[in-house]
Amino acid sequence: MSSIGLWLVGARGSVATTAITGLLALRARVIEPTGCVSALPRFSGAALPDWDSFRIGGHDIADLALDKRAELLTEAGVIPHRVFEAVRSGLSSVDSEIRPGYHPATHSGSQADAARRLADDIGDFAARHELEQVVVVNVSSTEPVFPSLPEHATLKALEAAMAVPGRTVLPPSSVSAYAALRAGCPFVDFTPSTGIRLPALEDLAAGQKLPYAGSDGKTGETLVRSTLAPMFTTRALTVRSWAGTNLLGGGDGLTLADAEHAGSKLASKGRGLASLLGGEVTAPLHIDNVPDLGEQKIAWDHVSFEGFLGARMSLQFTWTGYDSALAAPLVLDLARFTAAAHAAGSVGPLPALAFFFKDPIGTAEHRLAEQFAALTDWAESL
Amino acid sequence: MSSIGLWLVGARGSVATTAITGLLALRARVIEPTGCVSALPRFSGAALPDWDSFRIGGHDIADLALDKRAELLTEAGVIPHRVFEAVRSGLSSVDSEIRPGYHPATHSGSQADAARRLADDIGDFAARHELEQVVVVNVSSTEPVFPSLPEHATLKALEAAMAVPGRTVLPPSSVSAYAALRAGCPFVDFTPSTGIRLPALEDLAAGQKLPYAGSDGKTGETLVRSTLAPMFTTRALTVRSWAGTNLLGGGDGLTLADAEHAGSKLASKGRGLASLLGGEVTAPLHIDNVPDLGEQKIAWDHVSFEGFLGARMSLQFTWTGYDSALAAPLVLDLARFTAAAHAAGSVGPLPALAFFFKDPIGTAEHRLAEQFAALTDWAESL
């Protein structure tokens, strides 16, 4: 009895594959919803669509079928064998709903054409399955930082530029956001890419009366940082430096070792820390590609702080996580919360979803506990 | 223009010496109030007594004068040389306000006699300096666990037993609490010792219309735990084990290496973790005496947790702090907040002060962010 679509941009990536596998496994009752915030008892009263309500489709520029990708994640230890066996055929079925993604290097014609095609894919999906709503979530690879252009200022200027054949006025994430909005769908950005964060697109969302959320899912080091930083500030302890190193394997490590791609990720992380601590602090941060770690992500942070009478103290932590396993349930949560917001008529940014993001849109609140309080208050009001 | 007394039980210990040194240094404007929660801008509107309002006295069974103790802490790196020089004579002056503490081993007569003498010391101090209020804070060494006795149930039974010469019906911390209440003073327990936590004494506080707070200052590992644990629960991540090791030097290490004394401290820490995580979890915990660490305290925690699809992940942290430097400003904060509560007519436990304690009296709230929110709400209402 599905009536809501979840359309994933980057539908064959690690995060999407894990999310889809998990959703099918939840439906098949072969796993518990560990890591799913929306499944906490305190949200049981909120008007959230259940796991059975969702039908999945998406875009991807990659060809490797979803079940093959899931097989690799099973070998890498992210998906248990028994779960993979239980959902293997379901994955093949979902894979048939994935359409080719947009990438400037392989596209001829205007970005307007590209966006129209993407929007049509979503529209066809909705029509084919008689869906009442479709939530679009971007979980594709992090893009290099895209330059700010004057055409981003207004929808009119943007659409004029998009109509010029061969002109690349938007990065792929923003083309996807544009297409989603044009197709009448809320857009959620789980990556630090530009996505919807352009005045022209924000205007379009307002015009279309659609909600949106983002950006950059908070799954590891930043999750811990947004938890710990308020400890120092509420205890009046002065943080003097906060150094961090991230070791990433998998495709993410490869993408982010490229300094251009890492740019947006590092900026996103840095903004949060300064905001949490109430000002700039020495905070060197590195992302290293360490392929042998596979799907694992290891972060080491060293915080040097000062207390009473100038006492010099420190806190260091090491986080060892599986990025896809941390991100996937949040993607499902975001689909549920955003669908509910859309159904309730919310328009514009959804600051109540800041709990999920490194660089939340529509709020300056980075403290995890306060974000959770805001989420629960909002969910109760739905 | 002092008009409030701060009476410290254990006034010549590390924590008290650091707190007194800091208070004198704050008054002399030679340090900033780093680590003082009550000095955060958000409390500037609250009706809190300022640093100049306090006059200090106390009990201690130790003889080493306050300025000598401060000199040792200066050599140990806890107090900067320039601060010590600035307050040295002030410390001598405070030392003259310290009276012999009570200890069963050196006391003959009844505990009622002892309590009367302690209460008289506080009363004399108040009279001598024309103080409007005196707040009593216990910062003495952690006691061994004291057995529960039927006489603790009612004030009448307790006082009858206290009157029997040679009978030890209360541990020293509770004798101090009794004396404070009899002297008309609010009582704050910064240690995990029994203190005021007996029905008979809680009745006495109610009868005397006095507020009280405790227990066991949250200064290190537990501070971090109460910050991090909600991250797991709000993210629906299942904590499977949380192991901890504490390395302590100084007198604290020596006291707590004695398994009997450690009993109350470990119990206090364990209660918090179970409450934070919503149930029991494998949580081995050790306190080791490592004299070469001096005033430093090092804690290592390893948290093993489970995420989506059963993914096994971990977080470990190492905390390196100076216990006295962390505790001392909180003692001053508690004096300010408790004096304000007393002045405002509060009676009974002060759950709004849970932010400061490992094992808060009057509330089951252990989450640091929620405790801080409760503190700020309450302070604004004063």
Place this chain on the structure above:
Amino acid sequence: MSSIGLWLVGARGSVATTAITGLLALRARVIEPTGCVSALPRFSGAALPDWDSFRIGGHDIADLALDKRAELLTEAGVIPHRVFEAVRSGLSSVDSEIRPGYHPATHSGSQADAARRLADDIGDFAARHELEQVVVVNVSSTEPVFPSLPEHATLKALEAAMAVPGRTVLPPSSVSAYAALRAGCPFVDFTPSTGIRLPALEDLAAGQKLPYAGSDGKTGETLVRSTLAPMFTTRALTVRSWAGTNLLGGGDGLTLADAEHAGSKLASKGRGLASLLGGEVTAPLHIDNVPDLGEQKIAWDHVSFEGFLGARMSLQFTWTGYDSALAAPLVLDLARFTAAAHAAGSVGPLPALAFFFKDPIGTAEHRLAEQFAALTDWAESL
């Protein structure tokens, strides 16, 4: 073309199962000998028996068949699926060579009877397969500390006591050692249990002209300690404290959480550290049972040291290992080296094998690099 027997005491435990699985996999050429010291190029010239030379049997008090045990280890992530599939039938075949172990609780009659039965099992195994030599390696669970008795002083006194029905003069590990020697087999103790370390048994080994080695395989925290400690001593840096915590899951965690069993393990670890640092040092050490860790073993060590001008510095490390995967290849190495020593006519303790042990028999050398040099020199001389 097997001609050497490897007889494992505790043949159905984790370490044995992993070692047997690995040996079968090495023979089947489905794995590389990673972790096998004897397979290093520098030992290619030594006269060591190859993987194909060994036939395996053993004793165990547990009933769970070897292939079932291996299946559990496969689920726990210690044995890869493809390896398990490749050796499954071989494991069943080895399981048929396992005979019931000895345990006082289930044995009636004298320990002499028990030892005779154990020796006969080994003898039958050798005869059945026409083996030239059999090396006995104890990899059973760590025993509680066994009291020292006067009867341990001489072989005559010991055998007289063993002949008394119902008398328990030896722990099981020593009964196994006695049986091995009586069967004409070298004995290697991979555990901290008493084993061969009794004057009476050492005399028996000498009389039987047999070599022996032990004790307590060095696989984790102690391996790192024996590597790092010489760094401090050769750099003239003074170690002031060395604290350690071990988190163990699996059966090992359960056994060692029992303080009596941990006694022998902790003593074994402590002896090494004092020897490495040239004297006693504050060195609290804990072993905690953390079942959720499964086969994983996590150790945290904190070393506080002093340098020039009294500078206070520290080194801390966290080791995350799979105990069985670390121990198993060493068991195979010890079988090869000990068989070669036996063939070469060595009698008595084999100090050259100290490289493998926490508490080496026959030498006070605990430094890993020096142990390795001794091993290579000795191996070349074989």
Place this chain on the structure above:
Amino acid sequence: MSSIGLWLVGARGSVATTAITGLLALRARVIEPTGCVSALPRFSGAALPDWDSFRIGGHDIADLALDKRAELLTEAGVIPHRVFEAVRSGLSSVDSEIRPGYHPATHSGSQADAARRLADDIGDFAARHELEQVVVVNVSSTEPVFPSLPEHATLKALEAAMAVPGRTVLPPSSVSAYAALRAGCPFVDFTPSTGIRLPALEDLAAGQKLPYAGSDGKTGETLVRSTLAPMFTTRALTVRSWAGTNLLGGGDGLTLADAEHAGSKLASKGRGLASLLGGEVTAPLHIDNVPDLGEQKIAWDHVSFEGFLGARMSLQFTWTGYDSALAAPLVLDLARFTAAAHAAGSVGPLPALAFFFKDPIGTAEHRLAEQFAALTDWAESL
């Protein structure tokens, strides 16, 4: 009764100041020689000059007098107050032996002129104090990587180029090395700068019949690496990645945060690791400037390794040290060992001193234990 000169290039830097302070304190018997390798009992039989034999001078481009620099290090916690008081006047006296260093930016004329002046300074120092030998040790700041030039190939070509006014054919460290050799002095490079490592200068040393040693003192992360790496290789464990992060305060952090200067340091560290592990391995390495750490240096390393049956395991360590306190005693050790080598007629590189260096000259041996064995063997042969 001084008869040996110790001439420090960078004589007013942190390392030199700490070394000089320490030497004076050792002579005054106010400290123990903790951290001094040459003071270990096992070198008591070697023909090493004692602490009283040395007279100190040096070059520096900085003006801040030695006693002022020592005062800053005292405030930073590197030098104890009582030690500073004991040697303060001695420091002033040494400061009068420091001559202006050479820097291209402030020098007009040829590098030959500069070198002549530097050599004359050393010669005057030796004559003034009737010294039999002078050992020159470079402890100045790390230089940017200097390009390789054809003129470095032969002494003749080099001297021709040095004679050209305004031409910078050598970095300052190499000008110092040249001057030292011309003055008849052994040269030791404690930094990763080019120094003596040019064919032309090595020829000069041979021609002058002088020994030399270097380079880059091994004091922290690399010390631990050269200790731990052999553990993996001798246990046949495969290191898959070895990531490192260094947090540095003080002048060193500032210098090395400049990517050009860090170049030589990172290259030096990387060479050692590849050599230790027998091949290239993924090994990202960072040096961050974290000013609030002051003289402290913190390194975090994460080693991912593979064991039997492909088991994935890890070791991570955090090193917290005071760089100057670690380096200073080694500078004194190198003065003693090099003076002894010179007295014994050694010519050319001194590979036996590899124990002290990250990037040893004259040997490919990076394993700490083997380096120590080589040092002791060599010292006994002196």
